[in-house]
Amino acid sequence: xRLSPHTVASRYCIRGVRCKSTAAPASPFEPSGPLPTKFNxxxxxxxxxxxxxxxxxxxxxxxxxxxxxxxxxxxxxxxARKKNQALKKLCLQNDVRFEDPTLPPLLSSSKYTKYNVTxxxxxxxxxxRAENPEIxxxxxxxxxxxxSPVFISMVAPAPDSWKSTLEQKLxxxxxxxxxxxxxxxxxxxxxxxxxxxxS
Amino acid sequence: MIPSILRPYRxxxxxxxxVLRSRTLGTRNNSSGSKQPAVxxxxxxxxxxxxxxxxxxxxxxxxxxxxxxxxLNTPTSRNEYMKNTDLQRAGRRLLDYRISEYIxxxxxxLPTEAVKSASLAFGGEDTLTNxxxxxxxxxxxxxxxxxxxxxxxENLGKLRYVPREIKxxxxxxxxxxxxxxxxxxxxxxxxxxxxxxxxxxxTEGPNYAIDLVDGHVLSRRVDFxxxxxxxxxxxxxxxxxxxxxxxxxxxxxxxxxxxxTVAPSFVVGAYSGPxxxxxxxxxxxxxxxxxxxxxxxxxxxxxxPKPVNYPSDGYKGExxxxxxxxxxQIVV
Numbered sequence: 001x002r003l004s005p006h007t008v009a010s011r012y013c014i015r016g017v018r019c020k021s022t023a024a025p026a027s028p029f030e031p032s033g034p035l036p037t038k039f040n041x042x043x044x045x046x047x048x049x050x051x052x053x054x055x056x057x058x059x060x061x062x063x064x065x066x067x068x069x070x071x072x073x074x075x076x077x078x079x080a081r082k083k084n085q086a087l088k089k090l091c092l093q094n095d096v097r098f099e100d101p102t103l104p105p106l107l108s109s110s111k112y113t114k115y116n117v118t119x120x121x122x123x124x125x126x127x128x129r130a131e132n133p134e135i136x137x138x139x140x141x142x143x144x145x146x147x148s149p150v151f152i153s154m155v156a157p158a159p160d161s162w163k164s165t166l167e168q169k170l171x172x173x174x175x176x177x178x179x180x181x182x183x184x185x186x187x188x189x190x191x192x193x194x195x196x197x198x199s
Numbered sequence: 200m201i202p203s204i205l206r207p208y209r210x211x212x213x214x215x216x217x218v219l220r221s222r223t224l225g226t227r228n229n230s231s232g233s234k235q236p237a238v239x240x241x242x243x244x245x246x247x248x249x250x251x252x253x254x255x256x257x258x259x260x261x262x263x264x265x266x267x268x269x270x271l272n273t274p275t276s277r278n279e280y281m282k283n284t285d286l287q288r289a290g291r292r293l294l295d296y297r298i299s300e301y302i303x304x305x306x307x308x309l310p311t312e313a314v315k316s317a318s319l320a321f322g323g324e325d326t327l328t329n330x331x332x333x334x335x336x337x338x339x340x341x342x343x344x345x346x347x348x349x350x351x352x353e354n355l356g357k358l359r360y361v362p363r364e365i366k367x368x369x370x371x372x373x374x375x376x377x378x379x380x381x382x383x384x385x386x387x388x389x390x391x392x393x394x395x396x397x398x399x400x401x402t403e404g405p406n407y408a409i410d411l412v413d414g415h416v417l418s419r420r421v422d423f424x425x426x427x428x429x430x431x432x433x434x435x436x437x438x439x440x441x442x443x444x445x446x447x448x449x450x451x452x453x454x455x456x457x458x459x460t461v462a463p464s465f466v467v468g469a470y471s472g473p474x475x476x477x478x479x480x481x482x483x484x485x486x487x488x489x490x491x492x493x494x495x496x497x498x499x500x501x502x503x504p505k506p507v508n509y510p511s512d513g514y515k516g517e518x519x520x521x522x523x524x525x526x527x528q529i530v531v
Contacts, residue, residue, distance in 0.1 A: 106452075
């Protein structure tokens, strides 16, 4: 009985290790050709084929991160499976960024918390915000005092009268929306709830 | 050391069951004062359903069928036999103890709300009703407003209760005039399942009962990662890192595709210094960042010690080593 090349290959392959050989290789761990990629012999002959780095290649499929996997940082030091027992908690200075060129690029130019606003300045922020919330917005004040917008909204939330004015304006805008626009908004809110559950 | 809620009134073997029943179960059972007799063992032994239930639960042949029949006799039923009130109470305590022990020892960082939801998922009314249905417990046949109750052998292996609502036709439901006298199917079935656990606890002892709870209740799959709802995950993760003395979290772009197309995708990792603590995906960087923070928070809360020690291991003859106790939930 003659077996098809595919059957022969699948017999000598283990999951995650690909070998593209019609004849049975000497060892099941020895791939005898390039990995099955989008590389096409004819059409991509000028570009470099992607070759495995060594003989044994692990090819995990791209999957969503599982929350049941605990990162080593989160394992308490009392446990034996924490490999680096001497790994101390890194307490960096507030203004020093952790930099490592081997890590992927930062998403945004986020900064560590600076703790630069003094108590007097907080009082000043509250005063400015209470006086004229229309001009002294969260964004303006955060730029003025060199701190994050979240901090401004925490220490000096808008007066209730200004909040109700804004809500009224928003309601007026929403009343002009078409049915499609309204549905799109509802859909967007539902999607955001999904992000927050990561589901 | 046996926890006091699991300690039976007296050490029971097969010989002392009758003593236990008459002294502890029979006396407090009846509010009206007159004693309700248990089903005679000779009568219960003739019932096929009770024998089947005993075999399905893999109980020993010496396990009294009359006790099993009592477990199925809910307080609303209109017969002269003993009701399952006391057995149900004992079973409920056993379930509460074992389930809370299991959750808090297995996931010691789980927030209180998540613990409550998980306890309901394991030992709630719906779950217990489902377990009872899987065991093959059937409800007694009722006809008309007043259910047909026969005190013969046939009904001893069935769930006996007075329904609160009776379906007269397909669309018409008749509600009992005195609703306190009836119970819903779920209430009755869950109380019967609890009472069965209580009966096993009383006769076979806590070790066997805990194994039974493990096999039938805790073996059910509960998705713990779906119990969370965060309002501001990035802030919460930041607070966590500050509290624990980790480097403040940063978000790094791990992979992206089709940035300027209608279907872009981004993969973002949450990092604390050099350590990757979470990963998220999304069709916008904002979404991927948010998901990465949620993933990191879930990974924190769903930490499980290995091996997991339970206080109840102490009386299975194993040495109790204590459990991991966490600092508590993150306050934003």
